[in-house]
Each structure stands twice: as structure tokens, then as C-alpha cells.
Amino acid sequence: VGASGGSPEPRSNSFMRRKRRHARKIAKYVLNAIIDRALHASSSASSSARQRQRKEERRGRRGKSERRGKAERARKRASRSQREQQQKQQQQRDSKRAASQDPSSKAAASPGRASLGGGLPAGDGSEANGAADARVHG
Secondary structure (H helix, E strand, O other): OOOOOOOOOOOOHHHHHHHHHHHHHHHHHHHHHHHHHHHHHHHHHHHHHHHHHHHHHHHOOOOOOOOOOHHHHHHHHHHHHHHHHHHHHHHHHHHHHHHHHOHHHHHHHOHHHHHHOOOOOOOOOHHHHHHHHHHHOO
16 A cells, blocks of 8 residues: 555555655755745844844944034934824824714714714614724724
């Protein structure tokens, strides 16, 4: 019986040899692929680590008496202001979302639709979707 438990008749030698050779070829290919991938991953990881180290060394090499250049100061200032702007936007977004999820504020914000009872007529499935919607557009 063959390795794959097929038909009960005995396999010929030549057939088994061919089968084994095929299996060996596949194994070689798979191994090479795995090794290549591992090598590539480790080499790229180590190179990025080296780059980071070099960068940190460069950053720490300034003496006490040395001042920052004009360009560097400007760059730092720009990144700081950008960060502050992003934080502001995030806060605005958060407060808006909190307001939209608060049912009392919804009725107060739209006095014209207060007669409908909080905006939308009941039973159109919008209430069930509210939480999922907020999750998607978070």
C-alpha cells in the first residue's frame, strides 16, 4: 500500500521513486521560501533598528553651548502647532458626538421637530443602528 493509503495493489518501484522525488522537490521549494522570507524579515528589521540607533545618536550629539538652528526651531514649532490643532479637532469631534448621543440635547437643538418626539418617528430602525453607526464613523 502506498504512503497515501490508496488502492490495495502494491506500488511499483519506479512509481514510488517518482513520487518521492516529487515530494522532495516540493519540500525543497517550501523550505527555500520559508528561509528567504525569514532572512528578509530579520535583515529588514535589523536595518531599521540600525537606522533608529543612528538617528538617536545624531540627535544626542549636540553640545550644551550649541544652539538649535533656525530651521530646526521652525520645524519643531510647526509639528507642535499641528499636534495642538489635531487635539482641538478631536475635542470638537468628541463634544459633537456626545451632544448627538444625548437625547435631551437633540430635542432642544431642534425645537421645530419636537412635535415628532425626538426627531424621527419610531420603528424605522434608526435607533437600533445608532450605536453601530457611531462605531463605524468613530
